[in-house]
Amino acid sequence: MTLLSFFSQGNSPEFIMFSAQHGIVIGVIILFVLGLYIGRHRIRRNRIVASAIRYGLVVVLALTEIGLNTWYFANDLWDVRYTLPLELCSVTLILSIIMLLARSNKLYQILYFAGIAGAFQALITPALAYGYPHFRYFEYFIAHGAIVLSPLYMTWIEQQRPTWKSIGWSLLFLNVLALVVGTVNYLLGSNYMFLNHKPDTASALDLLGPYPYYLLAEEGVALFFFVGMYSLFFVLPAKRKKRLASESIYKSKGVDS
Structure with missing residues (x-):
């Protein structure tokens, strides 16, 4: 594949x-x-390596967004109705950069749920027309992969933790964002966040019924995923750790007696 076909709009393998x-x-x-x-x-334990990963994620996130908009302009595709960073993953990408730079716990509380769940859905059912080895293929998966890795970095390396309240804040964030983006859609005649209709390509939204019912179903799906993410990765491990600690104390008392 030539550089021109790698970066151009046409002559792309289908995804x-x-x-x-x-x-x-x-x-x-x-x-x-x-x-x-x-x-x-x-x-x-190695702050140099930790900082390198944190800033590396920032650079990757920023470059994918810059690269995407460069591709839009280069192919005369940039249009306020289609290419503003108002999709959920575009918003969480920008917020992830801010979160990593500021080590913001407030943004982490939202992005652990909204960022990971949104990017995970986009990775499993991509709204993508360009296949390997096109630029858009690499940009899409690198960007969404970095969105997933950013809150995980904050969890495993910076040792920040979400709470039950974080689920409520994440749902509130999504609804406020939908209100703002819906207003933009009304003014521009656009379809950001697929609030007006489903994407043309196959997606998880196809399982949630017709418009506007899939918008209501998304609320339930988001709540289900958020509760599952918190329970699976935080509540259950904490209970298991507490049980093992109790068993260890009981056994030690048995030996002492």
Whole structure:
């Protein structure tokens, strides 16, 4: 593939959901997540490495957004109705940069849920027309993978933790964002965040019914995912740790007696 075809609008391989090109890139992102988790203790002890990862994520997030808008302009595609950073993942990408730079716990409380869940859905059912090895293919998956990794970095390396209240704040954030974006859609005739209709490509929204019912269903799905994420990764491990500690104390008392 030439540089022109790599970056141009036309002559692109088609992206096929759940194909090898999809599965491989998801596998690569999972490896990065596992690597961050497995190495969390060593990274935490080495502030130089931790800072390099934090600022590296900032650079990756910024470059993907700059690259995307450069691609829009280069191909004469930039249009306020379609290319403003008003999709959920575009907003969480920008907020992730701010969160990482400021080590903001307030943004973390929202992005752990809204950022990871939104990017995860986008990774599993991409609204993407350009396949491997086009620029948009790499930009899309690198950006969404970095959005997932950013709150995980804050969790495993900076040791920040969400709470039950974080779920409420995340849902409030999503609804306020939908109100703002919906107003923009009304003024511009746009469809940011797919508030007016579903994407043209297949997506998870196809499972949630027709307009406008899928918008209401999204509320329930978001709540389900947020509660599941918090319970699976924080509540259950805490209960298991507490149970093991209690068993250890009981056994030690038995030995002493």
